[in-house]
Amino acid sequence: MSLLTDIAAALERGEDERVGELVRVALAQSVSPPAILNDGLIAGMGAVGERFRQREIFLPDVLLAARAMYAGLEVIQPRLAGAGVPAAGRVVIGTVHGDLHDIGKNLVGILLKGAGFEVVDLGSDVPAERFVDAAAEHGAAVIGLSALLTTTMPVMKDVVGLVRERGLGGRVKVIVGGAPVSEAWAREIGADAYGYDAANAVERVRALVGARG
Amino acid sequence: MRERIAWAAAESAPARAEALRLQGLPSGQAPSSRIGALLDAALAEYLQAAEPRALVGEIGREDFAEVYGGEGRNAPATPLDAVYPKAERLALFVATVGEPLTRRIRDLFGQHHPAPAAMLDAVASAAADGLAERLAARFAGDDDGTRALAYSPGYCGWHVSGQRRLFARLRPEEIGVTLNASFLMQPLKSVSGVLVLGPGRIHRFAPDYPFCGECADRPCRARIAAAVGG
Numbered sequence A: 001m002s003l004l005t006d007i008a009a010a011l012e013r014g015e016d017e018r019v020g021e022l023v024r025v026a027l028a029q030s031v032s033p034p035a036i037l038n039d040g041l042i043a044g045m046g047a048v049g050e051r052f053r054q055r056e057i058f059l060p061d062v063l064l065a066a067r068a069m070y071a072g073l074e075v076i077q078p079r080l081a082g083a084g085v086p087a088a089g090r091v092v093i094g095t096v097h098g099d100l101h102d103i104g105k106n107l108v109g110i111l112l113k114g115a116g117f118e119v120v121d122l123g124s125d126v127p128a129e130r131f132v133d134a135a136a137e138h139g140a141a142v143i144g145l146s147a148l149l150t151t152t153m154p155v156m157k158d159v160v161g162l163v164r165e166r167g168l169g170g171r172v173k174v175i176v177g178g179a180p181v182s183e184a185w186a187r188e189i190g191a192d193a194y195g196y197d198a199a200n201a202v203e204r205v206r207a208l209v210g211a212r213g
Numbered sequence B: 001m002r003e004r005i006a007w008a009a010a011e012s013a014p015a016r017a018e019a020l021r022l023q024g025l026p027s028g029q030a031p032s033s034r035i036g037a038l039l040d041a042a043l044a045e046y047l048q049a050a051e052p053r054a055l056v057g058e059i060g061r062e063d064f065a066e067v068y069g070g071e072g073r074n075a076p077a078t079p080l081d082a083v084y085p086k087a088e089r090l091a092l093f094v095a096t097v098g099e100p101l102t103r104r105i106r107d108l109f110g111q112h113h114p115a116p117a118a119m120l121d122a123v124a125s126a127a128a129d130g131l132a133e134r135l136a137a138r139f140a141g142d143d144d145g146t147r148a149l150a151y152s153p154g155y156c157g158w159h160v161s162g163q164r165r166l167f168a169r170l171r172p173e174e175i176g177v178t179l180n181a182s183f184l185m186q187p188l189k190s191v192s193g194v195l196v197l198g199p200g201r202i203h204r205f206a207p208d209y210p211f212c213g214e215c216a217d218r219p220c221r222a223r224i225a226a227a228v229g230g
Helices: A002-012 A016-028 A033-053 A059-083 A103-114 A128-138 A154-165 A183-189 A198-209 B016-022 B033-049 B061-069 B079-086 B099-110 B114-140 B160-170 B210-214 B219-228
Strands: A090-095 A118-121 A142-146 A173-177 B002-006 B053-059 B089-096 B146-151 B190-199
Touching: A002 A016, A002 A033, A002 A059, A016 A033, A016 A059, A033 A059, A033 A103, A033 A198, A059 A103, A059 B033, A059 B114, A090 A103, A090 A128, A103 A118, A103 A142, A103 A198, A103 B099, A103 B114, A128 A142, A128 A154, A142 A154, A142 A198, A154 A173, A154 A183, A173 A183, A173 A198, B016 B033, B016 B114, B033 B099, B033 B114, B053 B061, B053 B114, B053 B160, B061 B079, B061 B089, B061 B160, B061 B190, B079 B146, B079 B190, B089 B114, B089 B160, B099 B114, B114 B146, B114 B190, B146 B219, B160 B190
Parallel strands: A090 A118, A090 A142, A142 A173
Antiparallel strands: B002 B053, B053 B089, B089 B190, B146 B190
């Protein structure tokens, strides 16, 4: 449908006002909210993600597209709740206790939302228990942990341990990331995945929840 | 010698290319007009909000050895192990671009303006790194035969816990920079370390230490090449 294609194209160009306007038009024309979300907004972000992976565009372009995605979501969110449209999954994210760096975590959150996930962002300096409490409370499928200091990375191991202790290991997966973090560290602490950058983190989360995408 | 230094925001604004590099643009690639516009806006915000300042304190070799030893968590061998004993002069430093920029970045993310937020973050990070380079150039002065480079805890085998003794020695709380229990500096856009002054050759090392394999882009190579020609 050309209107949905127009939404996706405007999103790719980062035209947030145009995306909001087109979503309103689509709703007025009785296009279903799930179709607007999946075939307009998420399709557009998917194309952006692929162009980013191919290095045709760069982080600022992705973030401008994300802003356009937000603009569309603001219009459509109430109608999605009413239609009972499930998200791709629910993810709890945060920067671990002792660490205040949050840009990496913020970028992951933005891209996860762009991929159709619900994100519970706990902020920074988050104790291990709070991650696990939030995952249980919100029924999250994934906990995403960010650390930018080697001295705070051990909190990630604490989270993995708590997930197991509370019997959530089968239901809640843990993904880790941040400049000093590595695939080897993720394996060492028993995390389920490692994301080497924000875009990769989204791919790994998709794989963890088996989301279509 | 212990000295407080302050710069006007305009003096400390980073090079455009460095901010773009931090946003993932390949070196030498001209940005699109809209990325250029984001950068222009971020630089304008930087000029409004930045409060760049530093504290520098000269230190003798033996006293630096004590600081550098830190909590005993450095890598078994590091480039600085070989570099600093050859130094003519050493000075500890802490520099920051100030707290208002960090707040502004957070505000922009909170207002769902991720592109301007991330660009301002890149500008602030590039500016903070640039302060260390400005301090190094200042420390070297006009002597063509010597070069000063900055080395920082958390890099090249110098464990980040080394911040504790550095802070205890230099007391940068005086310029509003503090250290938390995880050795995180606040304001976030702050840098610290040691300035090492000597003939250019003392700064050359081969990046074949075990930790070099974990380093994403080895910025040491470009910095050292620019400073000492190799």
